[in-house]
Amino acid sequence: GLVDILCEACERLKWKEPSKIQRETIPVALSGRDIIGLAETGSGKTGAFALPIIQALLEKQTKLFALILTPTRELAVQISEQFEALGASINLKCAVVIGGVDLNTQKLMLEKRPHIVIATPGRMVDHLKHTKGFNFKTLKYLVIDEADRLLNKDFEKEFDAILSAIPKIRNTYLFSATMTKKVAKLQRASLNDPVKVEVSNKFQTVSKLKQKHLFIPEKFKNIYLVYLLNEIGDKSIIIFCNTCIHVQEATLMLRYLGFSSIPLHGQLSQNQRLGVLNKFKSKEKSILIATDVASRGLDIPHVDVVINLYVPMHSKDYIHRVGRTARAGRDGESFIFVTQYDVMLFLKIEEQLGHEIEQYNPIEDEVMVYMDTVNKAYIMAQQACVEELLFCCCNFMVFPSFNYF
Template identity: 65%
Template structure:
């Protein structure tokens, strides 16, 4: 990582924040107009990370925030930025970098909601959306830009007149995940073109070596605000596992959805294909299930998320694109249909339920191939999970209906694949015709010239 100077490198071990327990946002030093905005959002009391980070940020210090998912991190950086913006109004004031598109939209919603009474404008700059409309939004110079690193670098390099030379705040949210997704080069490019004289907030669930390196490059004498030093899951979360033969996974899933009917579910699968297949399977059995994965267009992804948030659908099937950051208040049950390969992802997945003091359930499917991965998860969270009570005979009674739904889902997947291929072939044909016409046109011109 480049940039940062001697001061940044010297601060290898940031000092920790020491704050007494305040009772309200006003006690933290948040101005009245923003306290009212918090109240309208239903934020009655600041969370632990907000208690630690906000007073330090209001003093103008750089921050490293270590906090688990669902801890109120967005408020911890949004409120100090909005307060600073009130004091010195300026366009292109703050940049928030996030690893995923969905998280970017969610952060933007919170900035807009908190800043609505003071006229704050934010713009989301992510992949999967037309660059021209984004260029027009950037030309209007919003106060806050929320972006994924790749698309932001595209605009910095290619959008005429756009730069971040006046930027006052940089936030890197989910920094560990930004770096795990190999955005290091992009982050490096961004650090080189923004002012060194700025405030930087780095938030991460884990302090990896890459995050430490980024901290040294990007932050000056930061204060460390840590609210959870070890991996843990929320107390009000009831965690279970079920040990099942791999070939009956679908039947067990249907059994659990029937047993816990009336709840809202997030079901995590390991691949885009399995997410799509399982969604089709459940639909064929009459469940209101929708998928969310990386091979869907951005509009479809947001559509799925909004339907689930609005409770128009009760089951959201997702890859790990949805395991972190997304705040969906009403998830009652998380099912790990495919066990996560990385134990830490388990924490983030089950963190989708039992949020903000509510209770919730998580059930992890363990097949004969997953035993070692499951033992690693138990070791990480420091507890042995109980088995979810099951009636095997009732599960076996479902196998015939499930087999028929599997057959239909496979056919639908095949049809979807063929449609996609034919669309791609059409695009290739059009491109080839375009190239041929250009070449032919060129040849005609040459003959004329001679």
């Protein structure tokens, strides 16, 4: 049901055929219905809502036509890139409204009345309060992406403020990997007789993902990591940690050992975060070490392997993390390091998945060959991080001199 100009745009992006969620969603969206889209991560949800919105825009030609809300800055930038790529031939204008970027620069963008605004909730509320003359009176579409995350307590007040500032007569698309109680509540409050499009009936990983776990002592975790990286070889890898300091330590340790690693976490400035992602996307760096700021929505096609160096506190976060590989029908592999302190969390992950994760058993003697070298590199990394933190405490800054690139 898409017009030729959008079909041609899909061909330019090498989208040869629609994904399951796109095949189910696009005809319903084109008919003018509200939508609840439930699909696993990496299923092509952005295209499912972007294509119908652009087609409607071709008919209406209205500024400030759609608002896309996302939980993370990186996902907002990525969605904007997809909208601009699909709308390149019609001169589609997008504005990305996120924290970490100069507020006045964003005000100028909004004053030009772009067709599509992609925003994180907090910064969007800032503009609704403080940007004179800005409003959403012409808004026709609201998209709530990663709704299960957006509807938690972190965003509740901002979300309510946005809903009260936009027209009640509009189309609303809600996309989530799972139907939580809060998603169901929003359905009742904000959607008009929606069509539920569900291409997976439970929160799960894709079939082409090969998952393995390593059960190891905590004190040997870094040694097994270095062994595994050497076994994997020259591939594109994302390593997930639970805290910013873990990311810093792992990045420095691997650099001392000659690996091409780069960090991504919430303590970086927005320009640093975008720079890191560009280095990784361009394959200039082969290992991205990140907190959960990289776990949702990011579409980097060439990611071969995801390593959970630390078990996430919530089982659903594991599924989002490993969803960074094996995307759009490609193959992928994931590993999770389970120590004596992580058993209960790991069992909850297996319960969520509905199956056991295969165990990976390297030969211990081959792993311990790396022990002395890895321990020395880790001590150096810890010392460097302590020096950085001391500098930060004296100067009221966070990691100011770390060479991220």
